[in-house]
Amino acid sequence: MNKLNLCIIFGGKSAEHEVSLQSAYNIVAAADREKYNLTLIAMNKEGKFYLCDSLDFLENSDNPKNIKIKNTDNEIAFIPGERGNSIYSLRDNKVVDPIDVIFPIIHGPFGEDGSLQGLLKLIGVPFVGAGVVGSAVGMDKDIMKRLLRDNDIEIADFIIYRDIVEADYSIAKEKLGIPMFIKPANLGSSVGISKVSNKDEFFNGLKKAFKFDGKVIVEEFIDGREIECAVKGNLKAEATFPGEILPTDDFYSYEAKYINETGAILKIPAELDNKIADDIKEIAKETYKLLETRGLARIDFFVTKDRVLVNEINTLPGFTKISMYPKLWKNEGVKYPDLIDELIALAIEEFKNNDKLLSTI
Ligand SMILES: Nc1ncnc2c1ncn2[C@@H]1O[C@H](COP(=O)(O)OP(=O)(O)O)[C@@H](O)[C@H]1O
Ligand SMILES: [Mg+2]
Secondary structure: OOOEEEEEEEEOOOOOHHHHHHHHHHHHHHOOOOOEEEEEEEEOOOOOEEEOOOOOOEEOOOOOOOOEEOOOOOEEEEOOOOHHHOEEEOOOOEEOOOOOEEEEOOOOOOOOOOHHHHHHHHHOOOEOOOOHHHHHHHHOHHHHHHHHHHOOOOOOOEEEEOOHHHOOHHHHHHHHOOOEEEEEOOOOOOOOOEEEOOHHHHHHHHHHHHHHOOOEEEEEOOOOEEEEEEEEEOOOEEEOOOEEEEEOOOOOOHHHHHHOOOOEEEEOOOOOOHHHHHHHHHHHHHHHHHOOOOEEEEEEEEEOOOOEEEEEEEOOOOOOOOOHHHHHHHHOOOOHHHHHHHHHHHHHHHHHHHHOOOOOO
């Protein structure tokens, strides 16, 4: 079998940069070298792209707080339309080795929101995960929730602010009750999120969220279990039996996700009746489809005594060995390296389908 030239793109210009490095580290370690030649591209925090000189590309790889990309001076540019030969080294003045498929694993803005996907689409190389639309609507909690609501999928009630001067505590409290959750509309990993119960906390929470995004979502508090479901596929998708997050802190914070090992417990499979688990799997697949997702996604739920609500979709979920997404597949018998193979096959399938479309009349 011919080896595929697999390019992994990671890092990114967002608060989730370090998380992406951990995901990339695990993918590099697990990708089968009999099947893939690896090319590694790092996006730094300024949004510039660099080719890594070797597969040993990280400093402090075992310390999530200090993990960072090793220095490289090999800045690259992308040449649209050149397909596999689109990656150009500005240092060496030449095209980098050809690429067959790209696995972008940049979480959050610029990586998971459709911008990087647009660039990869222009290049003309298959890439893992949702395309431009699926990535963009999946990232924007406001648009995502409106689409879900429009399709009768239950979500928490919410208000959107574009500017802090629009916010009125009494009106918000009247509509949503207390406590409320305040979040930047386009981010992830719990960055910039607050749980607030009075006017001071409300405005402090808004100030914090507006530091990260020009659009902020305020939600009613849902007192429920946090249940997550992994989905993979293109138009036809499959879902796993759900898992549960048991935060030991007040909520599932950034620290609990990535820094403090005891901050949350992942329970896989979740203790759920088969009937509820089946409902969750169906809603997960429906959400996946109506948000135009491709490749993979993790759909997160709140489950109360009598309701199943979708909290959010993550179109490029955390992909470290200990992340929920790969663990849910492992529970179904899909090992981490096989999962990588499947996601790459889905990327190629999706690319071929789109490549068949006419571009002239
Ligand atoms: N409406 C809500 N009710 C209760 N808890 C919430 C609510 N929204 C968020 N949370 C808590 O905050 C965490 C992060 O919020 P989430 O919407 O998943 O944002 P992110 O995209 O940053 O992961 C959730 O995992 C949950 O613990
Ligand atoms: Mg979340």
